[in-house]
Amino acid sequence: MSATEIRMRPGVLLVRPDQHADPLELELRDHGYPVYRHAVVAIEPVTIAKDELTALVAEHWDGVIVISPNAAREFHSQLQDPQLNWPQARAYFTVGPGTAEALSPLAQQPISWPAGEHNSEALLEFAELEQLEGQKWLLITGENGRDLLPEALRSRGAEVKICACYRRLPTTDEVTTAEQDWHQHVTVIMVSSAEQAKLFFQALSTAGQEWARNCHWIVPTGRIAEQISEFKVAAAQIHEARSALPSALVKTLLTLPSIEPKVKTAMNTEKETTPATTESPRKSQSSNIFTRVFLVLIVVSLAVLAAGGWWVWQQQRSFNAATQADIDAVNQRLTSAEVATSSTPAQDPAMIEAEVERIRELVNDRLDSERAARERSLERLAARHEDALATVQEGQSQMARQLTRMHEQLRASELRHGAQGPVLEAYELVNLAIQRLNFDYQRNTAIALLAQAESVLTESNPETYQLVIRQLRNDQELLNELPEVNTQAIVMQLLRLQTAVRELPLVTSLQPEAEKQSDDRSELSNWRQNIASAWDSFSSDLIKVRRHDGLPMHLDSDQRALLFGRIELQLQIAQQAALNHHQEYYQATLTEVLHYIDQYFATEQSSVVQFRAEIVALLELSIEPDYPNRLLSHAMLRDLVNEMREQRSANGGQ
16 A cells, blocks of 8 residues: 555544444445544433333334434443343334344344434324324434434323433543644545534634635434534535445545545455565564464364264174064074974974074174274274364464564564564564463453553554554453353353263163063973063064164163263363363263153153253353454554654655
């Protein structure tokens, strides 16, 4: 980017209350505009009594009108009780799309607003608001708002309840102090409230008001333009956007031909401004290589797990087929023995008992062999899984070490650039904070890095970088307010459940039967009954193998150990998935545990009910935190680094 292109960019002053991550400011910076902001009002919440709030929520309203985004956010913040939701109503209304955009994810209701002008007058023209006799309407607003809406609704027969959940406090003391900087850099003013526009203009000095009349004003369509015209601002200097949405305001700014900047995408800006030294392209390339290596390691791990699962499935199919063949052979041999026994009644029963015992031992040996083979395959699969996790962790460690070395090299390089060093160091620290936040989900580490960046700028030149320092503090507060996933607690609960698996009772049909001892089997007169009883006991253990995933209905000690071992293995994999924030692995393993519980255990027993309830509760937890992928302080530091690069270029690289 050339020096001319940077000087062509107009400074934009946002007159609006402070927000942690203002989407309008982020979008302006992504388009290359230097942004200045000043708040002439502070938003203070007004606490609603618990009884009053409960009554508002319990009432079924004919209509609910939300006046502003602040009204939506402040009302929602007071619905702390999980049993309290937004009021039920036949329809929700706002005066414009900006409020609707803020309200929609909070209220989870369809919302209507005027398509033309975005004000109370346009809303009152809706057909739904013409005949309101006997209806109940709720107006969520701030203190000392306009009386137009409630008076108009009452005049049309509605019973109106006003819920004031915030108040606006003027904060214009610092306007005259900051306006000198605006005179030099700002040519565009954005404001979305007539009240704030009036407070801002009246707080300016005489010279400041003259400067403001020469600026371009970008406002949402409606009465705000009329308010600014009263300040003797020329109509050609006032530009009305279709709405108060950030996209509409920025689009209006981009259509101004006299101050059109060199527009670039956020992606290109990142590519141009991320490095500040001649070594940075190689560092970025090296970082990209490590990122690709890490992704390849993850793909290889998934491939190993998929291949292992397919192999176990194939082995299971082979085992089932072989077992069925053995059962068929046994049935055929026993049928032949039955026929031979019927034709020769004088045959010795001891010989028949011996033959049955021999067949039983043959099948048991085959089952033991197949069971041992399957246990070995599960052990190999678990070993492969552990090797894959170890490989991924080693890749993460190598990447962390490489990033540390790159950070040290960059810091050493920045120290050679004198006054530019603190800004570059702070920018790199914020970059690392975003990586830790979105790559490793390490919120506390990200906050510590932001605090370190704030300390670097504070020790260097706090007056010059006061806006960036304040935003760094706001970003730290934003991250502190985000919920944190306590994976350690999840792992401890899974570990406790793993130790309790072997105490769970199986279903009655799977419990081992006591060996039956009967003196009648030694009597020749009962030999046919004895053979039939032995066959029933023997066949019931085998015929149901195919229908229960390889496990007979009567489990011996080895088979029970295999079942418990499989459940414990799934719980161990769930622990690793929770520690690494792998939601898909975590849910898949717990779902398989639930399948085993429902299939093989006595679900009517209290211990099994409690165990299953804990698994279901864990399954519903999200282990992937929803952290922001952009920070406003990062955008502000990026602009500073860009300006430094331009200055070095203008000075011949000195």
